Every structure is written in C-alpha cells, then in structure tokens.
Amino acid sequence: MSSLEEIIDQKIGEVRTESLDFSFGEIVNLHSNKELIIQPEYQRLFRWTDEQKSRLIESIILELPIPQIFVIENENGVFELIDGLQRVSSVIQFIDPSLLPPIPPEEKKLDHLVLQGCDLIKNLDGKTFKDLSLRLQLRIKRSSVRTVIIKRQSKSSLRYEMFKRLNTGGEILASQEIRNCSARILGEDGVEFYTFLLEMTDHATFKNCIETLAQADKEKKGDEELVLRFFAAKNAQDLFKGSVRDWLDDYMENIILKKIDFEYETEMENFRSLFAFINEIMGNGAFVKYRGNNPIGGLAPAYYEAITVGIFQVLEQIRNVQNDLVKQKIINTVQTERFRQYTGSGANKRDKLQGRIETIKNALLELV
Template sequence: MSSLEDIIDQKIGEVRTESLDFTFGEIVNLHSNKELIIQPEYKRLFRWTDEQKSRLIESILLELPIPQIFVMENMDGSLELIDGLQRVSSVIQFIEPSLLTAIATEENKTEYLVLQGCDLIVDLNGKTFEDLPLRLKIRIKRSSIRLVIIKKQSKSFLRYEMFKRLHTGGEILASQEIRNCSARILGEDGVIFYTFLLEMTSHPAFKNCIETLAQADKEKKGDEELVLRFFAAKNAQDLFKGSVRDWLDDYMENIILKKIDFEYETETENFRSLFTFIYEIMGNGAFVKYKGDNPIGGLAPVLYEAVTVGIFQVLDQIRNIQNDLVRQKIIDTVQSEELKYFTGSGANKRDKLQGRIETIKNALLELV
C-alpha cells in the first residue's frame, strides 16, 4: 500500500509547470500572433473599471511588483490564459486595444484606455499610451511579469482543478462563469457540454419562464446555471450534500469525465418538452412566490427545482389536464405550509430538496 508521501509525490508529478519572465511587449506580440490566447468564453470576466486598469499601468511605471499569471500550454504549443485576464487585457488595451476585439463586451469596448484615478502620479490622468514620452512607453513594454506555464503533459483534470482553485477564492467570478471557462480545460467533452448548456438557454420557452431572474444573475450566467441545476435536480439528487456550488460542480465534472451517463439527444428533448409545457401553463410566473393568485418577487431557485422536476416526473400523466387546473394547483401548492417547510430555513439539505419536489409532484397527481 502506498504511503501518504508516495501518493502526494505521484500527484505532484502529474502537474508539470514552468515559470518564465515575459515582458509586456512580448505578451502583446504573443497575443497578436495568436500564440497567447484569450478564449471568447472568458469575455464576461473582463470587468475591471478604467480606474483599476489605470492603477495597474501606474504600478508598472513605478516598477511595483505585479502578481504572476497562469497560462496553459495547448497541444500546438500556444499558451492559453487561465488566470490574469484583467492584468493582461488591461495592458493590451492600453498599448493596442484593437487586439481585444474578440473579447469586447458592451460594457468594455476596446477603445484606447485613457488613464484615470492614478493617485501616486496624478499627472498620468487623462493620458493615453500615445501621449507618453518614448522612454515611458519603452519602460512599460520592457517591464516583465512572471508566467507560470502549466505544461501540456499535465493531466487535464488537474489542470481543471488548478483553474477552479485559482478562481474560487474571491468574489469576482460567479460559480457558473468558472464552470464555463474551466469546462473546456477538460477537453472536447467539456466543450460539448458547455455548448449544450448554451443551446438549452436559447430555447424560447425556457427564456420566457426565467424572465424573473435578476439581471445581475443573468449577467453572471445564471441562466446557464439554472439549466445545469435542473438536470442535477432531476438526475443527481444523491450528489447533493448541502452546497449548491459543489453539487453542480460535481455533477458537471461527472458528466464531462463520463463517470455518469448523459444522453444528450434524450435530455434535449426532455428539456424542451418540459419547458414548453411549463411556459404554456405558467409563463414567466412559473418559479416565483404567490400571494393569492398574484405572483410576487423574483425567481426563487428552490421553487425552480420543485416545479421543474416535480412536473417532469408526472408530465405524461398531467399533459392532457386543463391548463387552468394545473396552473391553479401549482399556485396553491407554492403557498402551502408543506412547501414552505421544504423551501424555508435549512432548504439546502437533500431531504428538503427531495421533499419540495415530491410536494409538487404529489399535488399534481391529485388532478389525475
């Protein structure tokens, strides 16, 4: 039997890294030559304000330490940025913003960065790269930053784990954003699953049903998380141990790593059929609380789980029942003391998850 030391040594050997210092000028050139890649999936993560970007430029000019960045070596030898997007993108935007067109967002258009908010060198405020003296332009381009390269020989799952751990320590990235960006690190199967999630979010009935999802959650890929959450609640209740984030992480990883079966064609049909039915019955009042017959508040994830999976489990039996009867039964059940028990305090427990789904299911069966 292997000792603890042997097990740890083996794991260390499964991740190969190399650390190199690159100048920012070299980084800009690498990105221009497509040798340093920023995937389009990462575009929503570019959220620094102009003040934050400007202070980075100020720090570079003052030769202050800049934290290292992490890149992943692809099979063709190109480097893919997996941590340090804000730093790299800010410098590229300052020097040559046209290179960032592929990762532009409505909030972060790739215009030349005009420095603002610099408080150590206030004379920098209002200046672009072209406004700087040649000596300062050269200083920025020749300043270096440490790149930690995760070699292509490293095992894909450990590369995935590294990305996830790099990003779960802070509050900047939402859980689903981390899943989306890191899924592709696991290879083609990760890309396939991520593409599947995107396709499901585009289904018109689903989009209508989740209109009550807060805009801030939509901007953080909350719609994609809801798709994942439905399939996890339908197929993997046994994986739920109290943390929704860990539950969805584990479920997605198990699918991508083929530890559990996921029939894409069947699940696509299940999803579209279910949400078409829910839309016809409830519209955008499907997953909210009610006061009498009036919907109140925004989308409640615990009600989303209960209503979607509860209906799915009896869909064939209730499909031909009058829409008004089904709608009223759901509205009444959402306000029942039984469902409030399963969606109130301590709702993030497996028995509460199962209880709220069963409550909707059993209520609907009363109509049969």
C-alpha cells in the first residue's frame, strides 16, 4: 500500500505548472495577438469600479506588488486566463480599450479609463494613459506580474480543482459561473453539458416562466443555475445534504465525470415539454408567492423546485385537466400551512425538499 508521502507525490506529479514574470506590455500584446484569451465563460468583465481600476494603475506606477495571475495552456499552446481578470482587463482598458469586447447587453464599447479616486497620488486623477509622460507609460508597460501557467499536460481533474479553489469564496465569480468554467476545464464532456444548459436556458417558455428572477441573479447566470437545479431536484435528491451550492456542484460533476447517467435527448424533451405546460398554465407567475390570487415578490427557488418537479411527476395524469383548475390548485396549495412548513426557515434540508415537492404533486393528483 502506498505511503501518504507517495500518494502526495503522485498527486503533485499530475499537475504541471510554470511561473513566469510577464510585463503588462507583453500581456497586452499577447491578448491582441489572440495568444492570451479572456474567456467570457470564465469571468464576466468589469465588475470593478473605475476607482478600483484606478488604484490598481496607481499601484503599478508606484511599483507596489501586484497579486499573481493564473492561466491555463490549452492544446494549441494558447493561454486562457482563469484568475486575475479584473487586474488584466483594467490595465488593458487603460492602455488600449479597443482590445476589449463591448459590454453587454447594449454592446457598448469601452472608453479609455480616466483615473479617479487615487489616494496616494491625487494628481493622477483625471489622467488617461495618453496624458502620462512617455516615462510613466513605459513604466506601466514594463511592470511585471507573476503569472502561473498550468501546463496542458496537467490532468484535467487537477486543473478543475485548482480553478474551483482559486475562485470559491471570491467576489469575482458566482456559483454558477464557477461551475460553467469548471465544466470547460474538464474537457469535451464538460463542454457538452454546459452547452446543454445554455440551450435549455434559451428556451422561450422557460425564459417567460422565470421572468421574475432578479436581474442581478440573471447577470450571475442564475437562469442557468435554475436549469441545473431542476434536473438535480428531479434526478438527484439523494445528493442533497443541506448546501444547495454543494448539491449542484456534486450533481454537475457526477454528470460530467460519467458517474451518473444523463440522457441528453430524453432530458431535453422532458424539460421542453414541462415548461411548455407550465408556461401555458402559469406564465411568469409560476414560481412566486401569492396573496390570494395576486402574485407577490420575485422568483422563490424553493417554490421553483416544488412546482417544476411536482408537476413533472404527474404531468401525464393532469394534461387533460382544465388549465384554470391546475393554476388555481397551485396558487391555493402554495398558500397552505402544509406547503409553507416545507419552504420557510430551515428549508434547505432533504426532507423539506421532498416534502414541498410531494405537497404540490399530491394536490394536483386531487384534480384527476
């Protein structure tokens, strides 16, 4: 049996890294030549305010240390940035914003960064890159940042774990954004599942049913998380141990790593058929709370789980029931004390998850 030291040595050998000091001028050129890719699936651009970006530029000018960045070397030898995007994009915007993609949804091109909020050298406020002397421009371009390269020979599962640990708990990425990036890192099987999530998210009836999802959540891929959440609630309640984040992580990883079966064609048809039905019955009032017959508030995830899976489990039995009767039954049921006991405080427990789904299911069966 291998000793602990041998096991550790073997793990270390599965991931190969190299550390280099790249100047910011080199980074700008690499990005311009498409030798350094900033993948939108990895990290959304421009979470930093102009003040945060400006203080980074100020730190570079003052030759203060800048935290290292991480890139993955893909099969073509091209680097893909996986950690440090705010720093890199801030410097690129300051030097040459035309190299960065436009900002969705308006697709507005970025303007030159005008420094503001500099607290160590206040005279920098109001300056653009072109306003600086050649000496200061060159100082910025020649300043270096330690770059850790995860080599393409590294085992994909180790690259994946490294990405999760770099980003979990940080403010740069939300949970679903981390899952999406992690999926890409795991290779073709991960890309296949991520592409599937995107296709389901783009389905018109699903979009209408989750219209009440907050815009801030949509910007953090909350709609994609809802797709994943439906399949997890339908197929993997046994994996739920109290943390929604861990539950969805585990379910997605198990699919990508082929630890559990996922029939794409069947699941796609299930999803589309279900949301066509829900959209016809409830529309954008499907997953909100009610006071009487009046919808209130935004999308409630616990209601979403209960209604989607509860309906799915009896869909064939209730297809011929009048739409108005199904709608009224759901509206009445989510206001019952029984349903509320499964969605209130402490709702993130497996028995509560199962209880709220069963409540919707059993209520609908009363119509048959």
